[in-house]
Amino acid sequence: MIHFSINKAIFIQALNTTKRAxxxxxxxxxxxxxxxxxxxxxxxxxxxxxxxxxxxxxSVQDDNAGLLISSTGSILLEASFFxxxxxxxxxxxxxxxxxxxKQVLLTSGKSxxxxxxxxxxxxxxxxxxxxxxxxxxxxxxxxxIINETAFAASTQESRPIxxxxxxxxxxxxxxxxxxxxxxxxxxxxxxxxxxxDNFDVVIPSRSLREFAAVFSDEIETVEVFFSNNQMLFRSxxxxxxxxxxxxxxxxxxxxxxxTFNTTVTFDTANLRHAMERARLLSNATQNxxxxxxxxxxxxxxHVHSPEVGKVNEELDILAVDGxxxxxxxxxxxxxDALKAVGNEQVKISFISPIRPFTLVPNAxxxxxxxxxxxxxxx
Amino acid sequence: MIHFSINKAIFIQALNTTKRAxxxxxxxxxxxxxxxxxxxxxxxxxxxxxxxxxxxxxSVQDDNAGLLISSTGSILLEASFFxxxxxxxxxxxxxxxxxxxKQVLLTSGKSxxxxxxxxxxxxxxxxxxxxxxxxxxxxxxxxxIINETAFAASTQESRPIxxxxxxxxxxxxxxxxxxxxxxxxxxxxxxxxxxxDNFDVVIPSRSLREFAAVFSDEIETVEVFFSNNQMLFRSxxxxxxxxxxxxxxxxxxxxxxxTFNTTVTFDTANLRHAMERARLLSNATQNxxxxxxxxxxxxxxHVHSPEVGKVNEELDILAVDGxxxxxxxxxxxxxDALKAVGNEQVKISFISPIRPFTLVPNAxxxxxxxxxxxxxxx
Numbered sequence: 001m002i003h004f005s006i007n008k009a010i011f012i013q014a015l016n017t018t019k020r021a022x023x024x025x026x027x028x029x030x031x032x033x034x035x036x037x038x039x040x041x042x043x044x045x046x047x048x049x050x051x052x053x054x055x056x057x058x059s060v061q062d063d064n065a066g067l068l069i070s071s072t073g074s075i076l077l078e079a080s081f082f083x084x085x086x087x088x089x090x091x092x093x094x095x096x097x098x099x100x101x102k103q104v105l106l107t108s109g110k111s112x113x114x115x116x117x118x119x120x121x122x123x124x125x126x127x128x129x130x131x132x133x134x135x136x137x138x139x140x141x142x143x144x145i146i147n148e149t150a151f152a153a154s155t156q157e158s159r160p161i162x163x164x165x166x167x168x169x170x171x172x173x174x175x176x177x178x179x180x181x182x183x184x185x186x187x188x189x190x191x192x193x194x195x196x197d198n199f200d201v202v203i204p205s206r207s208l209r210e211f212a213a214v215f216s217d218e219i220e221t222v223e224v225f226f227s228n229n230q231m232l233f234r235s236x237x238x239x240x241x242x243x244x245x246x247x248x249x250x251x252x253x254x255x256x257x258x259t260f261n262t263t264v265t266f267d268t269a270n271l272r273h274a275m276e277r278a279r280l281l282s283n284a285t286q287n288x289x290x291x292x293x294x295x296x297x298x299x300x301x302h303v304h305s306p307e308v309g310k311v312n313e314e315l316d317i318l319a320v321d322g323x324x325x326x327x328x329x330x331x332x333x334x335x336d337a338l339k340a341v342g343n344e345q346v347k348i349s350f351i352s353p354i355r356p357f358t359l360v361p362n363a364x365x366x367x368x369x370x371x372x373x374x375x376x377x378x
Numbered sequence: 379m380i381h382f383s384i385n386k387a388i389f390i391q392a393l394n395t396t397k398r399a400x401x402x403x404x405x406x407x408x409x410x411x412x413x414x415x416x417x418x419x420x421x422x423x424x425x426x427x428x429x430x431x432x433x434x435x436x437s438v439q440d441d442n443a444g445l446l447i448s449s450t451g452s453i454l455l456e457a458s459f460f461x462x463x464x465x466x467x468x469x470x471x472x473x474x475x476x477x478x479x480k481q482v483l484l485t486s487g488k489s490x491x492x493x494x495x496x497x498x499x500x501x502x503x504x505x506x507x508x509x510x511x512x513x514x515x516x517x518x519x520x521x522x523i524i525n526e527t528a529f530a531a532s533t534q535e536s537r538p539i540x541x542x543x544x545x546x547x548x549x550x551x552x553x554x555x556x557x558x559x560x561x562x563x564x565x566x567x568x569x570x571x572x573x574x575d576n577f578d579v580v581i582p583s584r585s586l587r588e589f590a591a592v593f594s595d596e597i598e599t600v601e602v603f604f605s606n607n608q609m610l611f612r613s614x615x616x617x618x619x620x621x622x623x624x625x626x627x628x629x630x631x632x633x634x635x636x637t638f639n640t641t642v643t644f645d646t647a648n649l650r651h652a653m654e655r656a657r658l659l660s661n662a663t664q665n666x667x668x669x670x671x672x673x674x675x676x677x678x679x680h681v682h683s684p685e686v687g688k689v690n691e692e693l694d695i696l697a698v699d700g701x702x703x704x705x706x707x708x709x710x711x712x713x714d715a716l717k718a719v720g721n722e723q724v725k726i727s728f729i730s731p732i733r734p735f736t737l738v739p740n741a742x743x744x745x746x747x748x749x750x751x752x753x754x755x756x
Contacts, residue, residue: 081658081686088655090648103687110694111655115687270468277466277489280459308459309481309493316488 001098002038003071008094010065014056015083018047020214021054022079033076035123038069052207053126055239073098074120085113127241129232134223135196139215145177146208148188148340153205154181164202164245172196178252184333189367199226202249207242214240260349262322264299265362268346270316272338274301277311279331284308289328289375327353328377337370379476380416381449386472388443392434393461396425398592399432400457411454413501416447430585431504433617451476452498463491505619507610512601513574517593523555524586526566526718531583532559542580542623550574556630562711567745577604580627585620592618638727640700642677643740646724648694650716652679653709660709662686667706667753705731706755715748
């Protein structure tokens with residue numbers, strides 16, 4: 001029968017991290033609970049939505065937590081409700097004691113709150129990843145890669161494999177990550193500082209976004225483990241499991257063009273703001289596109305909505321090279337692509353009005369390329 | 379045909395204030411537009427939802443606005459869309475010029491955006507308040523009164539008059555404001571610094587909340603004007619019109635008890651937090667109540683939800699006086715009441731378990747009283 005006392009703020013922080021995996025309206029009712037497991041080393045908190053599982057461990061060694069364990073055990077408590085109750089407690093310390101019939105008594109200051117829980121045995125077994133030979137990754141690097149690619153994954157379930165990001169390690173050191181929804185594509189390559197076993201997996205983009213939210217920048221590195229259909233990101237206190245997508249990711253290498261007819265260099269922020277203006281009006285047009293005109297060294301953007309009005313704008317450019325061109329595309333794809341570019345300058349290269357164009361940061365050494373498919377307007 | 383240039387930030391600020399009156403989904407389509415009227419003195423912006431109307435005036439005298447008027451006129455523009463477009467413009471200055479067929483050309487930096495508008499004559503005539511003999515009120519005082527009363531008004535349309543706040547001026551100086559939804563009541567009285575004509579009106583609580591959002595604390599005083607079914611709050615730049623509620627407000631004076639059997643003084647914040655804890659569990663009970671027990675100088679709160687759990691808590695009190703008592707009520711009403719009390723201490727006085735109890739700030743000279751009706755639990 002569980003009995004421990006703990007610093008309230010530390011406990012709430014750990015509960016909130018774990019809760020990120022918990023969906024309030026899960027088809028499996030027991031997954032709306034949080035699992036609390038207390039042993040002599042500390043407290044393990046587990047939350048899951050069946051796709052993602054998060055385990056957060058609070059150690060008795062952690063001085064900030066002020067964790068005193070009098071008795072061990074495990075129990076399930078309704079996650080949202082439990083966190084609300086803990087957050088409302090008056091004192092900076094709380095005491096949690098399991099009493100009869102899977103009930104817990106929370107004591108803090110003069111407040112005594114009894115909550116009904118469930119048998120821990122009702123919780124499903126979710127994680128099956130063998131923890132040997134981890135790949136070591138910098139958290140910040142991994143979060144940058146996620147920001148640069150995950151947005152380009154599909155949000156539609158018609159081709160489930162495209163809702164993920166393709167992570168491939170070759171030569172034990174070259175990591176390639178790609179996402180595409182078939183209208184645009186984003187690919188990032190990096191050389192890892194440390195060798196690892198080669199792998200080829202497709203990680204749900206939703207899981208990657210949760211990863212970025214769960215692992216704060218203070219956590220410098222994570223260990224990465226793979227199994228057949230799951231992977232695990234692990235830091236000192238947090239284990240983040242996600243299912244992998246099954247199936248073969250399409251060959252995207254052959255999509256990337258290498259020769260171009262027109263190249264323009266823009267200030268990234270300026271171009272983004274111009275596209276945001278254009279989008280206000282293109283949203284009210286039939287095909288939702290903006291027209292880019294490159295003529296005699298002048299680059300301009302145009303939208304004409306018969307109902308709402310029109311935009312005509314000469315764009316600030318840093319350099320232009322090659323043939324004149326008129327091309328139409330969905331400005332949202334370009335805005336998303338520009339948001340992913342960390343560099344202040346971006347180079348956009350075109351082949352023709354009907355072939356995808358590429359975006360790369362205008363900087364040496366960054367192996368980051370994006371592709372956007374234009375829209376034929378006549 | 380309108381033509382002016384203006385500082386973008388000042389223009390957006392005025393547009394956003396005016397937009398507060400505009401409902402996106404109005405049954406009268408023309409009310410989703412903003413009316414722009416330009417004369418030689420400045421620009422008038424008008425927005426309305428039929429209940430509330432806001433006019434914001436930007437003067438050519440206002441140096442910050444940098445307003446240069448080349449040509450006067452008036453037009454209607456789709457409010458949300460127009461504000462989004464103006465906000466997206468690249469330069470700190472924008473030029474707005476009416477061109478043929480009720481279209482306006484916005485120019486800012488190298489960006490040119492044309493928007494379709496409508497004839498100003500299509501806009502309904504909404505405001506009819508004769509602007510003579512204003513009552514002068516401090517904005518901060520009026521906002522305090524609103525915070526202290528408007529929350530207690532009804533949100534249900536079954537008795538429309540109760541959705542308003544009753545404002546009565548007697549003896550040219552005594553202002554009484556009351557709101558009630560028949561479960562709780564809040565009454566604030568003040569002596570005005572300056573005399574005014576007596577009045578007796580019921581102002582929609584929703585209008586009062588908008589008033590508090592529109593008039594910033596920098597606006598020290600407002601002039602108040604009344605007509606039959608409308609009133610106007612006016613500052614130097616903003617005219618805020620609201621319809622009044624028709625009908626007779628119930629006599630609330632007779633509801634306020636004067637003799638009590640039990641009185642307890644609490645720390646306002648402590649009691650509020652205890653009630654917030656209690657509410658987490660009372661929400662899961664059948665009648666949604668918390669039970670307060672006053673016995674032998676000890677005050678405690680109790681909730682028992684057979685499904686979720688229970689709360690038992692001894693409350694910190696500053697003083698207790700009179701007979702022992704057990705009383706049940708909806709904690710939300712007490713939480714709302716405590717939020718409205720600016721004072722650090724609050725005095726709660728009871729007659730019996732079935733009679734309304736009163737809350738007053740535990741301070742001299744504040745004429746602020748609230749009433750909450752208990753719930754019979756057996």
